[in-house]
Amino acid sequence: MPTYNYSTNPETLLLLAWCSTLDLPALLQKDQQARPHKYPERADLDGWLPAFPEDMLSEQIMEALSCFQDGFYDPVFLNLVKYRLQFVDVEEVAGAIGLNDLTKPWHGLFYSDHTFENYTVEKQRAKGPANETAAFLEAVSEHTALQERLMSQTSNGSVCQSACAMQAFFAVYPRLRRTCQDAPFFVREFLFMSLARVNWHVIAAHLLCMEPPPCTCTGHHQQYDPTVQVALFEALLNNIGGDLQQVAKLLPDQHRDTALFLSNLCDNTAHTCTSM
Amino acid sequence: MSIHSTPANPETLIFLAWATRAGLQKDMIEVQKERRNHGSAKPERVLRARITYSQPPVFEVDSVYGPVYQALFNYRLDRVEFDLIDWVLRGSYGVYLRDADVEECASTTPETGLLWKSITQNENLLFRIKRIGREWNGEVRKAANALRLHFTYQTPLLMRTPESSFLFQEFIKMSLEQVNWMELATHVLEVPYQPEPAFQIEEKMDDEEAMQIALMREMLWRGYVDFGEFSQCPLFAESTRELCLELADHCRNMHQEICKLEKKSTDSSSASP
Numbered sequence: 001m002p003t004y005n006y007s008t009n010p011e012t013l014l015l016l017a018w019c020s021t022l023d024l025p026a027l028l029q030k031d032q033q034a035r036p037h038k039y040p041e042r043a044d045l046d047g048w049l050p051a052f053p054e055d056m057l058s059e060q061i062m063e064a065l066s067c068f069q070d071g072f073y074d075p076v077f078l079n080l081v082k083y084r085l086q087f088v089d090v091e092e093v094a095g096a097i098g099l100n101d102l103t104k105p106w107h108g109l110f111y112s113d114h115t116f117e118n119y120t121v122e123k124q125r126a127k128g129p130a131n132e133t134a135a136f137l138e139a140v141s142e143h144t145a146l147q148e149r150l151m152s153q154t155s156n157g158s159v160c161q162s163a164c165a166m167q168a169f170f171a172v173y174p175r176l177r178r179t180c181q182d183a184p185f186f187v188r189e190f191l192f193m194s195l196a197r198v199n200w201h202v203i204a205a206h207l208l209c210m211e212p213p214p215c216t217c218t219g220h221h222q223q224y225d226p227t228v229q230v231a232l233f234e235a236l237l238n239n240i241g242g243d244l245q246q247v248a249k250l251l252p253d254q255h256r257d258t259a260l261f262l263s264n265l266c267d268n269t270a271h272t273c274t275s276m
Numbered sequence: 277m278s279i280h281s282t283p284a285n286p287e288t289l290i291f292l293a294w295a296t297r298a299g300l301q302k303d304m305i306e307v308q309k310e311r312r313n314h315g316s317a318k319p320e321r322v323l324r325a326r327i328t329y330s331q332p333p334v335f336e337v338d339s340v341y342g343p344v345y346q347a348l349f350n351y352r353l354d355r356v357e358f359d360l361i362d363w364v365l366r367g368s369y370g371v372y373l374r375d376a377d378v379e380e381c382a383s384t385t386p387e388t389g390l391l392w393k394s395i396t397q398n399e400n401l402l403f404r405i406k407r408i409g410r411e412w413n414g415e416v417r418k419a420a421n422a423l424r425l426h427f428t429y430q431t432p433l434l435m436r437t438p439e440s441s442f443l444f445q446e447f448i449k450m451s452l453e454q455v456n457w458m459e460l461a462t463h464v465l466e467v468p469y470q471p472e473p474a475f476q477i478e479e480k481m482d483d484e485e486a487m488q489i490a491l492m493r494e495m496l497w498r499g500y501v502d503f504g505e506f507s508q509c510p511l512f513a514e515s516t517r518e519l520c521l522e523l524a525d526h527c528r529n530m531h532q533e534i535c536k537l538e539k540k541s542t543d544s545s546s547a548s549p
Contacts (some may be wrong), residue, residue, distance in 0.1 A: 002281045005370030010296040017293035020286030020373050021446065096372040098283055108281025108370020110363075111296050185442035189297060226511045233506055233520075240499050247492045254537070258530050259492055262499075265526060269519050 002105050007112035011087045011190065016096055016109065018064075018186040019057065027056040028102055049104035052097040054090050061085070067183040075146060076139040077174065080194035081187055083135040086128045089120040132197040137206060151207050153231060159213055163200035168228045170195050176236050178243055234273045241266030283374030284364075286450070287355040291323075292371070294443045295361055300326060304365045319362035327353070327443060334444055340401050341430050344394040348451035349444060351390055384471070387454040391427070392463050409464035420461035421475060427452060493534050500527035 031053040032039050039050055065081060068074035098105035117125070129135040140147050153169065154162035174180040174191055181188075205212040241263045248259035284292070295301075303322055310317035335342040335349070363369035395401050408426060412418040431448060462469040506512065507520035 002370075002372060005279075005281050007367065010293070013289070013296050014293045016373060017286075017289040020289045020376075021450070098372050098374050100375050105281075105283075105372035108372045110367050110370045111292070111301060111365050112367055113301065185446055186293075189293075189442065193297075229506075229509060229511055230516075233512075233516075236502055236506075240495065240502075243495055244492070247495070251492065255492065255534065258533070262496070262526060262530060265523060269523060272519065273516065 002107045004107040006092065006107055006109055007115045008092070008109045009087055009115045010111070010193070011084050012089070012093060012109065013111060014186045014189050015061075015088055015090075016093050018184055019060075019093060019097060022060060024052065024097060024099055025102060027060070028052065028099065031056050049102065051106055052094040052099070052103045054094040057090050057094050061090070064184045064187050067179045067187065071177055071179060072146065072149065073173065074179075075143050076136055077180070077191055079129070079135045079139040080132060080198075081190045083129055083132055084190035084194055086124040087117075087121060089118055089124075091120065092118070131199075132194045133199040133202050135194065136198050136203060140203075140206075147207070150203075153227060154204060154207050157208060159201055159204045159208060159210060160215055162204035162208065165228050166203060167198075167200045169231055170198075172232055173235055176232070176239055178239065230273055234270050237266045237270040237273070241270065280368075281370035281372060282360065284357065284360055284371040285355060285374060286376050287352050287447070288357045288360055289371065289373060290443065290446050291327075291353075291356045292361050292364055294327075294441055295323065295365060298326065298330070298441075301365045304362050307362070308366060320358035323356075323358050323361060324353070327441070331441055331444070334440055340398060340404075343398065344391065344401065344427075345431065345448055347390055347394045348387065349447045351387065352447035352451055384456040384459050384469075385454045387451045388456040388459050390451075391455055392460055405464055409461065414465055414467070416458060416461045416465060416467065417472065417475075419465060420457035423460055423464065424452075424455075424457045424475075427455075493531060496527045496531040496534070500524050500531060503527060 035053075035055075038053065065078060068078040068081070071077070092107075092109070095106035096109050097103055129138050140150060150166070153165055174188075174195070180191070201212050201215060244259045244263040244266065248256045248263065251259055300323065303326070304319060307317045307319055307322050335346040360369065360371065364371050395405050405423070405426075408422050409419045412422060431445070431452075457475075458472050459469045503520045503524035507517050507524055509517065509520075512520070
């Protein structure tokens with residue numbers, strides 16, 4: 001039984017919970033075959049067991065992030081999830097895994113809302129964006145098309161209105177995308193955690209090339225803003241149309257025609273919305 | 277710093293992750309204060325109430341499949357060590373992951389027995405499941421794969437809404453992964469069970485067609501609901517609302533057509549010698 005316990009944050013606990021859903025013995029076996037030098041025979045030390053290999057967890061995490069490849073806003077989503085990963089010391093997670101007769105846990109973890117940031121997390125945070133807003137802007141600055149799309153969502157040059165509209169859009173949009181729905185739960189939770197902390201006024205002001213003015217927001221999401229609704233509707237149509245087209249490829253003839261008909265209808269409706 | 281550390285099963289860790297996201301640390305501190313004063317509050321009762329009443333009713337909307345998934349969810353929930361959740365949230369204990377428990381049971385897995393019991397308790401559901409079995413003319417492996425796909429894709433759509441927690445999806449997924457579909461198929465087909473090797477990837481892909489049809493059916497229903505809602509949105513121009521209504525109608529009609537085609541093919545395969 002481990003003798004040390006460390007306070008930790010929700011991000012680390014989410015990742016540890018996700019690890020519990022993986023086939024950890026199989027991953028360990030894979031590491032033992034690939035890197036046998038890490039597992040010397042320690043017959044002289046009774047009860048010695050290795051810690052779970054951190055590299056295997058890091059590989060699984062990178063694989064989980066591969067869901068953000070094709071979508072228009074995926075560069076932003078990926079950056080926001082990676083930002084949250086800065087708060088996780090993967091070695092700390094690996095050290096809290098105890099598999100029967102296979103790995104030894106080196107410590108336990110408990111929740112605290114004032115966690116101590118160890119050296120690894122400090123280093124990770126120093127290398128990455130300063131906060132969620134910076135992570136968002138970093139992704140936007142690297143993708144011109146994304147910047148233009150976001151600028152089209154800014155309303156009449158008003159920073160507050162644009163901020164509220166973007167906040168409302170990003171509160172709903174990830175839940176419409178199948179890749180987000182099917183992503184591992186820690187990826188979804190990290191994304192929502194980051195989106196909740198983005199300063200949308202700073203984003204809006206950046207897109208409008210203004211300094212953020214004093215806020216005039218009423219504090220309510222502009223969920224029913226027509227611009228937001230149209231953008232979400234267009235996103236829904238594109239997603240469903242795309243999904244139906246993918247599904248159609250593997251269907252028998254009668255069902256395929258049905259799926260393609262609906263897919264085209266969705267595309268046409270999306271174009272109609274864009275042109276209005 | 278806490279003094280003790282203890283192993284925790286996957287269900288406890290997943291619940292703990294949800295509890296930290298839901299901000300339940302404060303609730304547990306309040307419970308502890310109440311216990312010191314009155315001695316009546318119990319962490320388990322409070323935590324169970326939070327997951328039950330803070331979430332939309334994902335199981336109640338479907339009277340046929342809802343109880344099945346609720347049973348699978350509750351089975352996992354009953355394995356959560358609620359006292360441990362309380363201690364970890366308040367910083368009294370540390371936890372580390374331990375292997376999942378293996379239980380001895382009359383069926384090869386408890387989840388298999390639970391699923392079969394839930395199926396037999398609903399005549400409508402039992403009839404549908406028997407129909408799936410008949411489609412494969414007694415071939416146990418094929419029927420097992422069909423059952424696996426069927427229950428995977430019937431997972432309540434409400435669990436994918438913004439208001440629903442990841443806890444529901446993860447617990448049900450965990451339960452479904454533990455079901456011995458071969459054994460379930462033998463119950464459905466009323467033949468003796470003989471242990472067989474697990475499904476290979478190729479076998480799972482054989483029913484890609486059935487999976488895609490199930491996916492499309494689900495998508496069409498979702499499209500009908502989503503487009504229907506948009507068609508009522510007063511902020512859209514009338515032409516857009518009409519387009520939404522047309523799409524919703526098309527989705528509903530296609531959904532009905534696919535259900536009819538599936539029923540027809542099932543009836544014809546069950547009628548053939």
